[in-house]
Amino acid sequence: MMDELLDLTVGPVAHGGHCVARLPDGQVVFVRHALPGERVRAAVTERRRGYLRADAVEVLQPSPDRVEEPCKYAKPGRCGGCDWQHATPEAQHELKTAVVRELLTRIGGFTVAEVDDLGVRVEPLPGGPLGWRTRVQYAVDAAGRPGFRKHRSHDIIPIDRCLIAHERIQEAPVTDRTWPVKGGGVEVVASSCGDLTIFTRPRGGRTPRLVSGPRLVRERAVGREWKIDATGFWQVHPAAPDALAGAVLDFLQPRPGERAWDLYGGAGLFAAALAPALGPEGRVTIVESSPGGVTAARRNLADLPQVRVVAGDVGTVLGNPRWRSVDLVVLDPPRAGIGREVVAAVTARHPRAVAYVSCDPAAFARDVATFRERGWRLSKLRGFDAYPMTQHVELVGLLTPVS
Structure with missing residues (x-):
């Protein structure tokens, strides 16, 4: 109130x-x-x-x-999904850049001069600020109406259209009807290869139920076609997979015959990008704790003999002393980041470079501070506006040992 x-x-x-x-x-x-x-x-x-x-x-x-908010729901007391619809796209990039800079100094321990030397700025991805989101989760209220929650509230605002959603999602038969999953949700996926899938998530985290469309949706990224479970994880901005993978390759500069770890690897996006550069004598090991991610990686990368997939928690897997050395590491953790234990485990293996992909700049700054304590430096940093109109940003940082 x-x-x-x-x-x-x-x-x-x-x-x-x-x-x-x-x-x-x-x-x-x-x-x-x-x-x-x-x-x-x-x-x-x-x-x-x-x-x-x-x-x-x-x-x-x-x-x-x-500017005037394009969406009638992006107002005080209404939908809490979008944070910056009242700012120009250029201003949104500047706001997000300012947030990254402030967190690097306040949490990461950087000086202003060090942040200036990084030249960090949040870059737009191809496409406009509307119609980009390819995966949308609607909450369902007590009357069965789909909508979104108010900011910092469980209250649901029924909507008729979400303007940041992909056009095919906006046109999908979801918001014009009620759903028998009160307290649960309805999700819609519009894949980059033209698939459209609708499913419900019953209250209490029970198994999602397919309503229409294929269970496995086709995506296109890093020159490959992927089949991803519609209920699983994939980047929501259609340009994000290639942009993030391109930044990782540019930063790491993989060499033939090197060994790489793709930690929190999901379906294996970064492993697929690295494998060709490492050649037949190289090796990429994916570590992923989600059974769905493990299945997706094994399904989609079966044609790459230098890629293997290990199911398990990253901290637990790296606690095994048999994991002795590695040349390159990709980190793409959940929003909470990796924490001191994993930083210690990674740096103890003495890779020549680490690429850290993060969707939370605060967690990123905290973890980078831990790398710095262990004699590493943040050599390069790029930011991507993979979530226009919202506060969120994707970062890709290059970490290298000072010595």
Whole structure:
């Protein structure tokens, strides 16, 4: 519930899809639906010890980067999925770049000069800021209507169309009907090869039920066609797989005969990109804990004899002393990052280079700080706007031993 109104001068952007303002007594207010430099009237939505959260409900002095939100649901108190629809695409890239820079200094321990030397900036991917999302998860309310949750809430806002969804998803027969999975969800996948699949996820995490379309959808990436379970993981932006794999190859510069580890490897995207460069004498080992990811990797890379797939938790697998040495490592962990144990295990094997792919810049900055403690440096960094209109960003960093 919104309560008192505050007149605020908005300060810098912060991680989480909001900007920072301060009350006259210095109390911090995290403000959504605002931009740096604006004067806004904001409604308090949450009170916590030491700070407030608020939504800008009236703009008193707009930023030159402000635009009208294209989606009627991207408003205060409505859908919480998009954070930056009120900013130009160029401003969104600058906001995300500023967040990455701030996290590298505050969490990663970098100096401003070190961040400047990296030249980090968040780059757009091909395509516009709308119609890009190829995998959409709708929540279903008590009346069976699909929609999305409010920001920091379990309340569901029924919708008729999501503008960042792929056009085929927008046209799919989902939002014009009710669903018998109250408290569960409906998911739609529009693959890069033209497949469209709809399935439901019943409440309580029970087995998804296929409604229409193929269970295995076809994707195209790194010059290969993939068959991926519609309920499994794949990048949601159609240009992201090739962009991320291209950055990893450019950073690592793999050589024939080298050995590589693709950790948290999923379906094997990066292994597939590395294998041709390593040649028949090289080897790529994928480590993946998800049974679905292991199955997908074995299915899709069966034609690459230099690739093997190991099922298991990365930390547990690397705890085995038989995993002695490696030349190259790719890290593509879940949002939580890898943690100190895995950093220690990787650096103890003395690879010549590590490519770290991350969808959470805070976790990335924390883990890079741990690499730095162990005598490694972040040599290169690229950011990709793989989630336009939202706060999220993909990073690819190159880590190398200082010695």
